Structure formats: C-alpha cells, structure tokens
Amino acid sequence: MKISSIRFYILTAFILSSIYAQLDYGINYELKYFDSQDEDGGKVNVFENYFDINIYSDDWYFYSLLRYKNPPLIGSPTNEFKDIYNIFFLEYSNDKLQFQLGDIFQSYGAGLSMHTYEDRTIDYNNAPRGASILYYLKDNIDVFGFIGSNTFSSRTNIANPEPNIFVDNSVASMGISYQNNYFDMHYLTMLNNQKIDSESIVNMMSFNNILGDYLNHHYPSGSDGPSDFSMNVLEHNLGGTLYIKDLELYIERSWVYHNKIEGERTLGYKTYLSSYFSLNDYGILYEYKNYNTPYYYSVLSNPPIVFKENSSTLISRNLHNIDFSNEIGHHILINKSYSEQLNILLSSACAYNPLIDGSLFEPDFGQVCLDMLLQSGNMEEYELLNPYRQLYFEINGWTKDENLFYKIGIDKYLEYGPDKTINARTIPTQFTLKLKEGNSLSLYLEHQMKQIQSVSLASETKYYVHLSPSYNHYGKWMFSLFGDFEMDDRLLGIDDIKDGYIGADITYYINDSNLLSVFLGSQKGGLVCANGTCVMQPDFEKGFKITSKIMF
Numbered sequence: 001m002k003i004s005s006i007r008f009y010i011l012t013a014f015i016l017s018s019i020y021a022q023l024d025y026g027i028n029y030e031l032k033y034f035d036s037q038d039e040d041g042g043k044v045n046v047f048e049n050y051f052d053i054n055i056y057s058d059d060w061y062f063y064s065l066l067r068y069k070n071p072p073l074i075g076s077p078t079n080e081f082k083d084i085y086n087i088f089f090l091e092y093s094n095d096k097l098q099f100q101l102g103d104i105f106q107s108y109g110a111g112l113s114m115h116t117y118e119d120r121t122i123d124y125n126n127a128p129r130g131a132s133i134l135y136y137l138k139d140n141i142d143v144f145g146f147i148g149s150n151t152f153s154s155r156t157n158i159a160n161p162e163p164n165i166f167v168d169n170s171v172a173s174m175g176i177s178y179q180n181n182y183f184d185m186h187y188l189t190m191l192n193n194q195k196i197d198s199e200s201i202v203n204m205m206s207f208n209n210i211l212g213d214y215l216n217h218h219y220p221s222g223s224d225g226p227s228d229f230s231m232n233v234l235e236h237n238l239g240g241t242l243y244i245k246d247l248e249l250y251i252e253r254s255w256v257y258h259n260k261i262e263g264e265r266t267l268g269y270k271t272y273l274s275s276y277f278s279l280n281d282y283g284i285l286y287e288y289k290n291y292n293t294p295y296y297y298s299v300l301s302n303p304p305i306v307f308k309e310n311s312s313t314l315i316s317r318n319l320h321n322i323d324f325s326n327e328i329g330h331h332i333l334i335n336k337s338y339s340e341q342l343n344i345l346l347s348s349a350c351a352y353n354p355l356i357d358g359s360l361f362e363p364d365f366g367q368v369c370l371d372m373l374l375q376s377g378n379m380e381e382y383e384l385l386n387p388y389r390q391l392y393f394e395i396n397g398w399t400k401d402e403n404l405f406y407k408i409g410i411d412k413y414l415e416y417g418p419d420k421t422i423n424a425r426t427i428p429t430q431f432t433l434k435l436k437e438g439n440s441l442s443l444y445l446e447h448q449m450k451q452i453q454s455v456s457l458a459s460e461t462k463y464y465v466h467l468s469p470s471y472n473h474y475g476k477w478m479f480s481l482f483g484d485f486e487m488d489d490r491l492l493g494i495d496d497i498k499d500g501y502i503g504a505d506i507t508y509y510i511n512d513s514n515l516l517s518v519f520l521g522s523q524k525g526g527l528v529c530a531n532g533t534c535v536m537q538p539d540f541e542k543g544f545k546i547t548s549k550i551m552f
Helices: 002-019 198-204 210-218 365-373 379-385
Strands: 024-037 043-057 060-069 085-093 097-103 129-138 141-154 165-179 183-196 229-244 247-259 265-279 282-292 326-339 342-352 388-398 404-416 420-434 440-454 460-473 477-487 497-509 515-523 526-530 533-537 540-551
Touching (some): 165 198
Antiparallel strands (some): 024 540, 060 085, 247 265, 282 326
C-alpha cells in the first residue's frame, strides 16, 4: 500500500508533465542501503528512500519530499502513510507578492525568533505547516506574515536513536522590513500556543541545564508528577544592519514572554551581534551571542552558533553542542590572502552557560576576552559555567604551477561539561595533486590527541589517526580508502595501532546529477551536526553501504 502510493505519486507527476508542455519537473531519488553488524555481532540494517519532487509552471512552484525509512539510520521508522508524505509546499510568486501553502521554511533576520529548516542527516525538521505571504509594498518596504502548526520532535540525549520529546505548536506571525543604501531593518511579532505532554516533561527532567533543574525541583521524587501543559508565547523581534564604508554591523534582539512549565509568567531574550570589516586586506568577523530563555523550550528558532564548524572528521567529533536557551559566546575569525599560493585563517570561539543565582561568580567581559577568547587563562576556575573555547589556525593554497593544493591546520579544543572535561589537539591536513587530463590524487590525514577527565573515572589520554587517500578518474569515478585508528601513543607506525576501522568506497558519477556509491568495510560513527544541533551516528561494522542518487 505504501509503495503503491509512492509509485502513484511519481506516475501522476509524469502524466501532468506530458499533458502540459509548459510544465517542467524534476525528481531526485536517493537510496541508502546498509548491511552490517554491531559490536556484539548482531545484524544492523538500514533501508532509506527519498523522493524530492519539483514541479515548475510559470509563476507556480511545487515541492514535495516523500521518504520511506525502515529501518532508519537515525530517527523513527516509517510505519504510516503520514510518515511517507514528509514535506510539501506550493508557492506562487510575481512582482508584487510571494505566497506559500504547505510546510513553511523561512528565516527572518538571524533566526532568533524564526528559522525553520529540514536536515535528513540529523533527522531534524521544525517547519510548521500552514500558509505564508510576502507582499512588496514598495521597492524598499516589505510586509510578511504566516500561520501554521506542527508537532516538533527532539531528543533528550544525542545518543537516542529516536525522539522522546514532542511539542505541539500553533503559531501566527506578521512583520515588516525596510532597506536603503545605509541600513536595513525588520520587525516581527509572533504568537505561539505551545503544548507539551506530561511524558515529554518527564523526559525533560533529564536535561543537564537550568530547565532540567527547575523541573526536578518543581516535581520532586514522590510527587504526583507533571500533567499536560500549554501556554501562549508572545515574541517580539527587532533587527537591522548598518553599512559604514568597509564596516557592516548587524544586531538583533528577540523578547520572549512565556511561562515556566506549570509556573509563573516570565520574560526571556536572545541577542545576536555581528560585525565584519576589512583592515589592510585582513577580513575580520566578530560575533556575539547572549541567549537567555533558560525556562523555555524553543522550537521555531535556530539562532547563529557563533563558532566555526569544521569539516574535519576528528575535529567534528568534539563539536560544541549549544544550549540555545542559556548561553553567552564570542567568536572572532580573521582571514588573509597573500596570493593564490598562500591563504591564512584564524578562528577563536568561546562560550559559557550563565548561572541564575547571582551570588555565584560569573566572568566579566574582560575576563571572557582574555581567558577564553584569547585562550590565555585558566578555564578551571569557570568550571561551574560549563565553559568552552576553541582555537583553529589554517594555511592553504596552490603551488605556482597550480598542480598541488595543500591545507594544513591545527585545532585546540577545551570544554568543561557537566560530567566530563575534553581537552583535544587536532592536526588536519589535505593534499590534492592534479594529474594529466583532469585526474587527481588526494590525501586526507588527521592526527588527534584527546584528554578526557570524567566525574567517575580517572583521566585518560587517547590518540587517533584518520587517513583517507583517494583517486579521481576524469571526474567520472572516484576510489577512496578510509582508515580510522586509535593508537597506543603519538606515533603513526602501523605497530602502534590499538583499534581501527578500515573501509573502501567507489563512487561512479553517472552525470552531473546522478551517482552510485558502494562502501565496503567498517566505519566509525560519531557526532553528526548541523547548525549546532547534533545526533550520534552509530558505528558501522563489517558490512556494505549502497547510496544512489538519480535525477529523472
């Protein structure tokens, strides 16, 4: 029944495209099939199918995502038809307005109040389903609004394969934006009726943050426990950008009026500031965040993360998991191009979780800049604030003959969590050698030293090496080897390998849009993140993966 429905949907798209000559369409099909085993030798299978359907006709655009996941890699399996029909929206646009019906994927300003998106790699979708409109009142004045509802699902722990928190939302918003040559600004107001069931509230009690502490205090052991809770959330958001010669300054603030769960009305806020300027050909970006809604479980917003997400395999396994409801942070990024042969990049970021009890010590701005952002202080004295800091430096470029690309970096990561401290040093490198007629050889090599101090165990130091050579043949196919090893010590010798994962992948590019990839072997899991939201992907042991992407 489910598979027949998918076939019927695709067949309908083809019939419509044949009847109407002006109708353009595109169907992307992605298949993921994994067959492996877990650490105990048990079978682990994954079977995921995604159909992205795009239909265009004059001023109209239709998009839909159908998916069938059973068993899934991350998230819940597909059991009902409503699980297959995952996303859809119909959009109409002309010179005066843009109207959308269906799932609303929008971002206003920096996203402090409204930023909705879907990411299948982390099983994330916070878009409400309803209607939105954007009307161009004048060349530089727009008015906008939307109304919709959703049931947002999330996890109390990144290691949970399936969601265990569910929040119902009915939301309406309207706003206005203005632009000229010197500044632009926007304002929006949003009303959200939020409902949280009692089971989700019980699960939230496991949070290691202020909301978790509040719920445990509000529902002590032996009490009747929580009941279903609903409240009206009123939000005002104001932001704007100022342009002064080479300086671009953006600031946004959101005021959030909400209730503590089964408690009094309270006011929270979120503030974000970003400035970019050029000084003697150095590009300098500075960001600041102050997210202060500690008793509110936010659903529709995804504010800036205020640190640099790195594509390195080993660095990403220590990625800072943001508390979007209670966190202060800074980030500075500097880049400079001396020539096509040499570019430098320097990034420093820090963050901490403020405490509600004002009698406890919290650092002032100077201490944060010196001890955290400039990496010069002892972080241990701020341990109660769960501080985090990360420094990354990179050089990259091409040789003069443009035959060799290189990238060499170093990353210093330190984070005090509620149950453990992580102190890591990582050196990621990449080299790509151009061969004749478009062929190329690439090598990724990373080395990491990680010190872990947990509450219950003694401190331990681990060493990791990630190695991945690959060959690209005329852009038609690519063969890659993967090695992920834990070492006895710093040495890279094969005799020092303590444990490891080895695999091989061949990817064939049928054309620019279609590919087929086959992986054999084992692959280490770890954090998979997008915009600061992370889930834990399981290890892959002694099996094979098939990934296919086809455009009709």
